[in-house]
Amino acid sequence: MHELLTAEEMGRADRITIEGGVPGAVLMENAGRGVADEISARFPDASTVALLCGPGNNGGDGFVAARHLLERGYRVRLGFDGDPAKLPADAAHMAARFKGAVGPLGPDLLADAEVIVDGLFGAGLARPIEGKLAALIDQANECGAPIIAIDVPSGIDGTTGAVRGTAIGASATVTFFRRKSGHLLLPGRLYCGAVRVVDIGIPAPFLKPSLTPSPMSPACGFPRFPGPRRRGTKYLRGHALVASGPMDATGAARLAARGALRAGAGLVTVASPRNALAVNAAQLTAIMVREADGPQGIAALLADPRKNAFLIGPAHGVGEETRAMVLVALKAGPAVVLDADALTSFADDKEALFEAIRAREAPVVMTPHEGEFARLFGDVAGDSKVEKARAAASRAARPWCSKARIPSRRRTQAVIDANGTPWLATAGSGDVLGGMVLGLLAQGMSGFLGASAAVWMHGQAARIFGPGLIAEDLPEMLPQVFRGLERDRAQG
Template sequence: MSADLPEALYTAAQVRELDRRAIEDQGIPGYALMCRAGAAALDRLRIQWPLARTLAVCCGPGNNGGDGYVLARLALEAGLSVRVVAATDPARLHGEAAQAWRDWQILGQPLSAPGEALATADVIVDGLLGTGLTRPVEGDMARLIRSINQTSAPVLALDIPSGLNADTGAVMGCVVEADATLSFIGLKLGLMTGAGPACRGDLFMDGLGVPAPVFDDLPPAARRVLPVRSRAFPRRSRDAHKGHFGHVLVIGGGRGMPGAARLAGEAAARVGAGLVTLATHPDHARLIPQACPELMCHGIRHPDHLDDLLARATVVAVGPGLGTGDWGRRLWAHLGDWDGPMVVDADALNLLAASPRCREHWVLTPHPGEAARLLDCDTATIQADRPGAAAAMARHYGGVCVLKGVGSLIRDASGLSLCDTGNPGMASGGMGDVLTGIIAGLLAQRLPAGGTRGESAALGCWVHGAAADRAARAGERGLLASDLLFHLREVINP
């Protein structure tokens, strides 16, 4: 499904601008676009649910409702049984939506009460609220949305599930839980992150025949990570040796936490780093190589013991299992003069939040809770505007910010990228440690070829999720972080 979606992601304001350009610059009547949307949605509905005979079409006060009225008219003309639920008085509609309502009226069909229409529907069409939603849904509209969610019939959302913020993926009070969503003209950023993936169902896109010049000179708000494999994973020279592929130093694994550092180190090795060294607590230095003998381990009692290791390192990954006690704090502080590329995760992020500083050479990889500490707010605030939070962290701390979660966001000076690989099985301990190692390993190899740190971080997120998707073929529940390690080789050797 994701492979069929476009790379570019847009905000609601940008899609409105695309609409304007299509209408004013290309001369496509607005009602023609609405009719194309209704027809495309009906086609998608019949593909998804070919046995459906009775539709409940819920129409709201704007153009999203207009799309619904068009779909209802076309479905009735095609011989389906259609019941239309008007969430607001159709007499208050304007422009193209009013025209769509008038064309539906010509067919002489009465409006239906929500209860009867929803209870008898084979499929429900959500045409209540589109991308222009700016405040929480409440009152009768909220009650209708809750009624839709309580039915057993599948739901097709037009453009975006009603109640979802098109820019951030946040739920605005309540949201339709769709089984499928058909987005029009430009794919909305909010469908791909935050609550978007959970409430959109299967996602499809229809450009409505809008010509390519409409998109010229309008940079998207974000881009999906779609690696060019020849650049991301170029064939190695036949005379290559380990010195060509970098040396990753993982600093972590405080007392009682050797697993996190080991996962990060093995992930770096599995994506192709030439050498990987672990600087860990002395209690673990002899244990970790027994599980993965390819990892060189050094027990660090004093921060000065890092100096020789740092002199040989290409990339530092710090944080997995580091802890925030005296041992971890002293090692973190000792990295203050390190000026090479660095991946900062887990406890190192918490130490950074306690004593903020800004650098351009690092990649920060917080989950929402760590991001909240970095920005001195709560997790709900982060999730309410994930793109804004990623931008704020990159602005305050410099470098590259990877805000993990559903639809992980990668923000650097060049803009915003979104990674949509991965699955719910990744909600288990150690997954972030694996990602840290992957990104560090790619940075050590300078992959993608000629890429920036932001591109390496984005590629790392993609590899991480793709490996998890392969590992989840045996089932999402019970997926372990270590299960990804075997599949990393498959992903990076296409």
């Protein structure tokens, strides 16, 4: 299951199911029982469970879970402060069916809890949590007992992943029907723990996956992942070209070039300014070096149609020359990856970049980090990163990639990466990512799939290496990433 839903889409799924004849109380019963099942499976030996129930249907799920836990022999401490008469109908029904004691929502609930169930707020979170409930959330987080969140940790926006006021830090989250985008987007992802999806009886045909983002995984298109052909040559695996910065800033291009080579490009060349030729040549072996000064130099190299993918930006320098080189490349035939300085160089002339992108057919992938994104697309509207990314993509009207979120030209396709690790927060890791995208485009992958696959592989490489990672390590982990993919494919 790869689809993700926004809170609004989930509400629509509920409504359509209920209108189709499945009572809301049945959905809530299934949801709450799913939560109780998760507690039973995870904590078979616990005796005391505290349930925090809020004023909406998330609280209703809590009442259902409490009833099942009571029946299974757990000692249940349920906190609910509201007026039962003001609960939504299904939640009120479930509150009436719960026969255990109900106490106030306060720190006493947590005193001897071995497990805490968070049913304060789910999809209906409408504003920042404040006052007494915010304090209770902080106390729950600090008390040391594991917390199981119902649907989404209270305080996390299920669509954007933003923290509203404060938020429950869950060990696990039990959600219903499908994961929501807020389970994957940062910072939400860090508050969810393991996310388990429970089937509550919403029929799958409701889904129009084209309207939803997807968590990125090999199943999102890796069956079309390129590899060498049995009787192929290196020329059939593409020739990637990377523009080097000046003499004192060449490392980024070499990192990217190594990423492209390890990602499988048949040939990789660093296009180097004359004054940096010796530095580059002294540090490259399988990767070639060619002289290319300014836009004419790049145009001359790209006149060879076998050079089918070009990356510019990492440590390239911001200014008129970089701008001119980007425009030359966009006029030529290869797939183009724009990163870092290649993007910043257009901060004051964005439309020139977008026009040049719109005027070409071959793929363009942009890999801005947050700062670079803001320089080019700071004024785009949208509540979530996904919406902002989609708005930006439609402005440039091309597939693009923004570290960890990749929408395409078609508004319908968006992917959120869930594979990255904080070990990637190291100088030059983004340069390697740009090179990996380049290497996949050189092998003929589309902009969208190439960028998606590269971001996933980048995270996977970092996971395999683990602690102590530096950018140079990333390309060297790719053989293991490929082996893992082969293994998964062989095992079906």
